[in-house]
Amino acid sequence: MxxxxxxxxxxxxxxxxxxxxxxxxxxxxxxxxxxxxxxxxxxxxxxxxxxxxxxxxxxxxxxxxxxxxxxxxxxxxxxxxxxxxxxxxxxxxxxxxxxxxxxxxxxxxxxxxxxxxxxxxxxxxxxxxxxxxxxxxxxxxxxxxxxxRQATKIDCLGIDEKQFRSGHDSVSNLYDLTGGRVLDIVEGRTENDCKQLIEQALTPEQRAQVTAVALDMWQAYANAVSQALPKADIVHDRFHISLHLNDAVDSVRRAENKALNKMALPQMEWVDYRNPL
Ligand SMILES: [Zn+2]
Structure with missing residues (x-):
């Protein structure tokens, strides 16, 4: 018909x-x-x-x-x-x-x-x-x-933490940085949470192909990545590096200030070389 x-x-x-x-x-x-x-x-x-x-x-x-x-x-x-x-x-x-x-x-x-x-x-x-x-x-x-998505190769990953409910809860996010997309999310931010995130989002073949992972400077993430993605380099983004660098410089400055104050140096006189007396 x-x-x-x-x-x-x-x-x-x-x-x-x-x-x-x-x-x-x-x-x-x-x-x-x-x-x-x-x-x-x-x-x-x-x-x-x-x-x-x-x-x-x-x-x-x-x-x-x-x-x-x-x-x-x-x-x-x-x-x-x-x-x-x-x-x-x-x-x-x-x-x-x-x-x-x-x-x-x-x-x-x-x-x-x-x-x-x-x-x-x-x-x-x-x-x-x-x-x-x-x-x-x-x-x-x-x-x-x-x-x-299972078959596609992913070179560069990103992992970061987001807090919600005014910091009482956190989730860990996994990104494909080359493709610009969120791959998966898990609750929590421990080493195990992060390992689970990587393992549930990527096949063993994909995990072997990852060359670099950008991370928050958080030891639990670094530990998880070195176990789940042993071939990938860990990189930290500029924001986190400068944050930690500023902290480090600040604490060195404060420590030195303290030490200098204790040394009771003679009062230095300030000479203005541009306008000598
Ligand atoms: Zn059958």
Missing amino acids: ELEEHYSQLLGINSPWEIYDVELKVDESRLDIWIEYMDDKGACPECGAACPRYDTRKERTWRHLDTMQFATYLHCNVPRVRCEKHDVKSIRVPWAEKNSRFTLLFEAFAIRVLNAARSVEEARKLLGLNWHQVDAIKARAVKRGLAR
């Missing part, structure tokens, strides 16, 4: 998935699309092995991008396969992530609306979602972003 083929192309649904019914309810401004899996084998979601079909789960529904003003929903009875290693599992559907009630295209669109809107509340209303749904969509987008 032509209409089913048209929607197959629109949704990027390919064999063995097939659209077998499309229903338009004009009075409800709603379009429903039913998809079926047409093969007696399927890939195990854990290992990808081709496994025999085991059974079919009850119908699930995903919200998709609206078609004109029609709220559009996909429906499918997703099959389960029996894998020799992983037992009975539902196969992956190409249009959505596991456990999501929205298609990937809808989620990508929702993220664009969230970025463009003045507030999450405004975006939420435009999209017709509740808070829980918005949160879940954001969390999955972050996860996808992190998965994409």
Whole structure:
């Protein structure tokens, strides 16, 4: 049928998935699309092995991008396969992530609306979602972003501490200085917090490729970096260096002043060489 083929192309649904019914309810401004899996084998979601079909789960529904003003929903009875290693599992559907009630295209669109809107509340209303749904969509987008990031090489990192609640709590931030982005944040500023921050944000391969880390002058961070990133040079930024240098100069000056005062030197006379008497 032509209409089913048209929607197959629109949704990027390919064999063995097939659209077998499309229903338009004009009075409800709603379009429903039913998809079926047409093969007696399927890939195990854990290992990808081709496994025999085991059974079919009850119908699930995903919200998709609206078609004109029609709220559009996909429906499918997703099959389960029996894998020799992983037992009975539902196969992956190409249009959505596991456990999501929205298609990937809808989620990508929702993220664009969230970025463009003045507030999450405004975006939420435009999209017709509740808070829980918005949160879940954001969390999955972050996860996808992190998965994409896994492979990239990061040369220079930055780690610093931010305090909040008037200094009662602190977080440690990890930055990609070359890419100019925040990589991850953890609560606290101990050596272990910092180590955890580095290890959860970067793969072992990425950690081996880091050449330099800019740090607050804080021993716990330096210890963590020398353990988690043994090949990276530690550098301190100009602000912190000048801060400590000023402190050092100041304390030397004060110590010398004290010592000089104790020595009770004879009063020196001040001679103005430009205006000799
Ligand atoms: Zn498997």
